[in-house]
Amino acid sequence: MTQRVVTLDLDGVTDKAGLMDRCARALDLPDWFGRNWDALADSLSDHTVWPEGAVxxxxxxxxxxxxxxxxxxxxxxxxxxxVFSEAVDRTPALSVTLALGGSS
Known part of the structure; x- marks a missing residue:
């Protein structure tokens, strides 16, 4: 099976609040997502908040x-x-890649 690909586009993000908002949208995190580092780490590692079929x-x-x-x-x-690295270490089904290309 092919991994489910989620794009986290940080174009225009200038602070932590913006990053958390983008993560919440891109990863379709639940309304109770706390928008802090611990909540992000927990959400990345919690299969119950992953998209259907992604586990x-x-x-x-x-x-x-x-x-x-x-x-x-x-x-x-x-x-x-x-946070990304620790989540990947704890969750073998998760991978995070930094795209090096331009914004096109």
Whole structure:
């Protein structure tokens, strides 16, 4: 089976609140998602909030247009990368990739 691909487009994101909003939308997180680092880590690792059928297929999150946010908020971006990395380590069915191409 092919992994379910989810695009997390950070174009225009300038702060943590924007990142959390994009994550909530792209990953279709529940209304109770707390929009903080711990809640993001928990949601990424919690199969019950994954899209239907994704548990069997796995999920690949492709993060696009992340460089401006990383440059504007390097400390936040470092934390985001740690959250993604830890979630991948805990959840073998999850992969996160940083797209290196342009915004086209």
């Amino acid at each position: 069997g297929q796995g999920v690949l999150i492709v993060v696009r247009n992340w460089r401006p946010y990383a440059k504007a908020r390097p400390d936040e971006w470092e934390t985001a990368q740690e």
